[in-house]
Amino acid sequence: MRRFTIYICAAVLIITCGQRMKAEGLHAARPLAGYACMMLNLTDAQMRDNSLMVPVYAGPSTTSGRVGNASAIVIAKSPLHIVNGFAEMLFPNGATVWIDAKMLRPYHSESNPNAHCTPSLMSNGKPGLG
Amino acid sequence: MNECVVALFRVAEIRRASIRACGSGIAALVSAVLASGLGLDLCESAFGRVPQSLNGAPVQVQPYVPEPGVPLITITPGALNPFPVGDGTGSGGYGTGNGGDGTGIAADGAGTGGDGNGGGETGSGSVGSSTALSAMLAQPWGTVAVANTQVLGVNASAIAATCVLESGCQNIAAASGSTVSGAFQMTNATYTSDINAALAGNPSLSSQITPGLAGKMDPATEAVAAAQDLKSAATSLQSSGISNPTVLDTRGYYNFGARYGATLAQASDDQNMGSLLPTYSPSQLAANGITPTTTVGQWRQSIIAKIGNATNQPVLSG
Numbered sequence: 001m002r003r004f005t006i007y008i009c010a011a012v013l014i015i016t017c018g019q020r021m022k023a024e025g026l027h028a029a030r031p032l033a034g035y036a037c038m039m040l041n042l043t044d045a046q047m048r049d050n051s052l053m054v055p056v057y058a059g060p061s062t063t064s065g066r067v068g069n070a071s072a073i074v075i076a077k078s079p080l081h082i083v084n085g086f087a088e089m090l091f092p093n094g095a096t097v098w099i100d101a102k103m104l105r106p107y108h109s110e111s112n113p114n115a116h117c118t119p120s121l122m123s124n125g126k127p128g129l130g
Numbered sequence: 131m132n133e134c135v136v137a138l139f140r141v142a143e144i145r146r147a148s149i150r151a152c153g154s155g156i157a158a159l160v161s162a163v164l165a166s167g168l169g170l171d172l173c174e175s176a177f178g179r180v181p182q183s184l185n186g187a188p189v190q191v192q193p194y195v196p197e198p199g200v201p202l203i204t205i206t207p208g209a210l211n212p213f214p215v216g217d218g219t220g221s222g223g224y225g226t227g228n229g230g231d232g233t234g235i236a237a238d239g240a241g242t243g244g245d246g247n248g249g250g251e252t253g254s255g256s257v258g259s260s261t262a263l264s265a266m267l268a269q270p271w272g273t274v275a276v277a278n279t280q281v282l283g284v285n286a287s288a289i290a291a292t293c294v295l296e297s298g299c300q301n302i303a304a305a306s307g308s309t310v311s312g313a314f315q316m317t318n319a320t321y322t323s324d325i326n327a328a329l330a331g332n333p334s335l336s337s338q339i340t341p342g343l344a345g346k347m348d349p350a351t352e353a354v355a356a357a358q359d360l361k362s363a364a365t366s367l368q369s370s371g372i373s374n375p376t377v378l379d380t381r382g383y384y385n386f387g388a389r390y391g392a393t394l395a396q397a398s399d400d401q402n403m404g405s406l407l408p409t410y411s412p413s414q415l416a417a418n419g420i421t422p423t424t425t426v427g428q429w430r431q432s433i434i435a436k437i438g439n440a441t442n443q444p445v446l447s448g
Contacts, residue, residue: 025427027399028400039408040389044409044410044411050387068369069370070389071391071392071393071396072387072389072390072408072409073408091371092370092392092396093372107408109405111407111411111412111415111422112404112422115404115405115408117405117406120398122398126396128396128397129396129397130397130398
């Protein structure tokens with residue numbers, strides 16, 4: 001009977017911890033090999049201009065279909081994979097998309113030269129920045 | 131009757147047999163885990179169903195032609211949320227802010243402090259659970275604002291969170307030298323652009339709103355423009371690969387600009403804001419109340435502290 005009680009306590013503890021883990025915020029589960037952070041080749045003002053869009057495409061050409069717009073920091077294939085002037089990158093929803101290679105530049109933080117950015121598989125199962 | 135008694139005894143026998151069968155430790159553990167897990171899940175769904183699945187007040191029938199023989203029913207504006215959730219933390223502190231940072235919808239400089247004197251985030255009180263929606267519904271204009279928001283397909287909790295963040299849902303006049311005003315603290319330019327877009331997409335709303343710039347000081351009308359603004363932000367985030375933008379995601383969009391909204395939405399809690407806003411200088415970060423070493427998790431928590439679980443609700447309801 002005592003053993004049975006101990007097992008019940010252990011089970012409740014495990015489940016309670018599980019519930020708490022579910023409530024944790026977004027975090028990096030593991031780095032995404034073969035990818036690197038890059039940023040858009042825009043000035044600070046352009047970067048925050050909501051009317052300025054940098055399109056990404058389904059394939060390495062403008063005729064392949066526009067998928068959406070790039071965010072400030074992109075997850076690019078590393079080393080860069082450029083076809084027809086377009087660089088391969090990973091969209092936040094996990095899709096492989098292509099961006100005009102001239103729109104990319106190396107990642108660098110103005111406020112923190114030692115800043116790091118690691119493309120990662122996030123705890124929500126999607127690509128993200130760790 | 132006798133059959134029922136016999137059946138009950140049989141059930142009792144089966145239960146006793148089941149307990150004997152659970153004599154081994156492993157079986158006991160498995161049954162305990164299943165029972166506990168099932169119990170917790172049932173508890174979650176039982177308690178979670180009320181506050182967490184509520185995306186705004188239920189759709190209200192708003193007759194515009196009286197039906198003969200039916201008594202006139204008046205819904206008193208300002209009635210409290212019919213689904214009160216309160217977490218006991220209270221909602222005091224409205225109007226006691228620090229002068230604001232001019233961020234949010236009013237931020238026409240996208241993260242550089244906006245107009246700077248618009249009152250900004252005056253709602254510094256803790257608003258937990260679904261109290262953001264309750265806070266808005268407690269206002270005389272709250273019910274109409276919810277109805278207007280529904281027309282645009284925007285989650286009422288999202289628009290409520292915006293007014294709580296911007297003004298504590300108080301209709302604040304513009305300060306000298308600024309056009310930022312109203313419960314949603316919008317500039318004249320942003321308001322005009324958004325209200326025109328909302329009316330273009332939903333002409334039926336034109337009979338519900340106060341026309342012209344005067345509408346900015348009618349919170350139920352300004353709510354339409356604010357909802358349009360939220361919708362645009364959510365749509366923009368979707369085009370950047372964020373599938374179901376939340377209130378928190380749109381805060382990043384407003385505070386730091388469209389491109390950074392999507393970046394923040396996919397960032398780890400332990401990342402530094404200075405790493406994710408690479409073109410921001412330290413002074414620009416300071417203008418937004420953060421430092422290069424402020425973590426994304428800390429920034430997210432600062433939003434959660436103000437609007438509770440409205441933070442992670444989706445912006446689009448349709």
